[in-house]
Amino acid sequence: xxxxxxxxxxxxxxxxxxxxxxxxxxxxxxxxxxxxxxxxxxxxxxxxxxxxxxxxxxxxxxxxxxxxxxxxxxxxxxxxxxxxxxxxxxxxxxxxxxxxxxxxxxxxxxxxxxxxxxxxxxxxxxxxxxxxxxxxxxxxxxxxxxxxxxxxxxxxxxxxxxxxxxxxxxxxxxxxxxxxxxxxxxxxxxxxxxxxxxxxxxxxxxxxxxxxxxxxxxxxxxxxxxxxxxxxxxxxxxxxxxxxxxxxxxxxxxxx
Amino acid sequence: xxxxxxxxxxxxxxxxxxxxxxxxxxxxxxxxxxxxxxxxxxxxxxxxxxxxxxxxxxxxxxxxxxxxxxxxxxxxxxxxxxxxxxxxxxxxxxxxxxxxxxxxxxxxxxxxxxxxxxxxxxxxxxxxxxxxxxxxxxxxxxxxxxxxxxxxxxxxxxxxxxxxxxxxxxxxxxxxxxxxxxxxxxxxxxxxxxxx
Numbered sequence: 001x002x003x004x005x006x007x008x009x010x011x012x013x014x015x016x017x018x019x020x021x022x023x024x025x026x027x028x029x030x031x032x033x034x035x036x037x038x039x040x041x042x043x044x045x046x047x048x049x050x051x052x053x054x055x056x057x058x059x060x061x062x063x064x065x066x067x068x069x070x071x072x073x074x075x076x077x078x079x080x081x082x083x084x085x086x087x088x089x090x091x092x093x094x095x096x097x098x099x100x101x102x103x104x105x106x107x108x109x110x111x112x113x114x115x116x117x118x119x120x121x122x123x124x125x126x127x128x129x130x131x132x133x134x135x136x137x138x139x140x141x142x143x144x145x146x147x148x149x150x151x152x153x154x155x156x157x158x159x160x161x162x163x164x165x166x167x168x169x170x171x172x173x174x175x176x177x178x179x180x181x182x183x184x185x186x187x188x189x190x191x192x193x194x195x196x197x198x199x200x201x202x203x204x205x206x207x208x209x210x211x212x213x214x215x216x217x218x219x220x221x222x223x224x225x226x227x228x229x230x231x232x233x234x235x236x237x238x239x240x241x242x243x244x245x246x247x248x249x250x251x252x253x254x255x256x
Numbered sequence: 257x258x259x260x261x262x263x264x265x266x267x268x269x270x271x272x273x274x275x276x277x278x279x280x281x282x283x284x285x286x287x288x289x290x291x292x293x294x295x296x297x298x299x300x301x302x303x304x305x306x307x308x309x310x311x312x313x314x315x316x317x318x319x320x321x322x323x324x325x326x327x328x329x330x331x332x333x334x335x336x337x338x339x340x341x342x343x344x345x346x347x348x349x350x351x352x353x354x355x356x357x358x359x360x361x362x363x364x365x366x367x368x369x370x371x372x373x374x375x376x377x378x379x380x381x382x383x384x385x386x387x388x389x390x391x392x393x394x395x396x397x398x399x400x401x402x403x404x405x406x407x408x409x410x411x412x413x414x415x416x417x418x419x420x421x422x423x424x425x426x427x428x429x430x431x432x433x434x435x436x437x438x439x440x441x442x443x444x445x446x447x448x449x450x451x452x
């Protein structure tokens with residue numbers, strides 16, 4: 001049986017791992033390779049690195065650390081951050097990343113998803129979606145969330161974009177629920193459950209993990225394939241081995 | 257011992273090379289027929305689609321060479337599928353070294369394609385490649401096409417139905433998952449291959 005995945009997310013800014021609350025006010029959490037090795041040793045199933053400064057600044061991800069991570073890490077990892085072309089994606093994949101994730105650049109130019117899927121196969125192509133509920137109760141997509149001064153609210157509805165991204169060749173969707181991100185009150189189960197109904201590819205929950213039960217709820221109630229979290233892992237509030245044993249006891253298929 | 261990685265253009269070549277380095281083996285990346293023929297072990301990595309994968313081997317003039325190798329050969333992911341008879345992916349004729357077909361996973365409720373993540377390995381036949389492999393061991397898979405269960409299956413895994421996770425025929429071996437990304441379990445299986 002396929003295991004549900006526990007995925008620490010390392011937000012990278014200027015070569016360091018950082019974390020902010022509600023995508024703002026970033027503080028340095030540690031060195032990339034040190035944290036990557038720590039999570040691998042603790043039993044993380046996969047790692048995601050987001051270069052959160054890349055898209056707003058219009059530059060691509062610095063590849064030096066991708067290769068350093070690839071040399072020491074023996075679990076899969078995904079790199080996101082300002083990948084705007086097949087050539088940039090190829091460079092990151094050749095440096096040793098297993099998957100690339102696109103977010104703001106795919107909103108700028110949706111055909112990027114088709115091009116990446118054609119070049120590398122859908123299994124390499126993750127589409128990240130930053131989503132926030134508006135006053136009319138609809139969830140809509142946000143762009144350039146790495147820099148609060150540049151973040152834009154789009155007219156595009158989250159579920160419409162999720163459908164289009166899959167049609168274009170997304171092999172996995174990471175849904176960042178911005179309303180719950182950094183609050184540690186649990187994943188946005190309502191939004192994730194609705195997204196699950198239209199998501200035919202693996203769906204990863206992001207934003208809001210604060211306690212082991214939140215992971216259980218995301219897996220059992222929203223049926224997501226993986227759960228991503230950052231600050232609760234970086235701070236040591238949740239230890240991955242204990243979390244995985246708890247989930248196993250709760251009947252969640254997990255790799256121990 | 258000399259180990260070569262056949263440079264057929266897959267994006268996971270770097271990762272496989274690093275995994276071998278962690279085991280103390282510096283594998284050469286090559287598309288040179290003489291170097292491949294002379295190696296003690298040959299690994300065919302691969303990520304992507306079957307059609308372009310075979311086209312690349314043809315362009316490099318390696319199809320007949322691969323078919324005549326007598327040393328232990330390991331195909332990883334797409335590399336494993338290229339060792340098989342044929343693939344439903346683009347109706348591609350493959351190398352035919354392991355008499356198995358490659359079929360697409362059929363999507364069903366709750367069965368997302370690609371099959372992506374860690375899944376349990378179930379040993380079907382003893383083999384030196386599997387030394388030390390336990391029943392609870394898991395490996396990391398990323399694929400939309402799979403080899404059905406048959407005489408060639410050394411290890412199976414389940415996703416909707418059972419499929420082949422490790423296959424072998426004579427000196428040709430294949431792993432559907434990514435041993436280079438399967439933590440200690442993957443390292444164990446790669447080490448076993450290097451000892452064959």
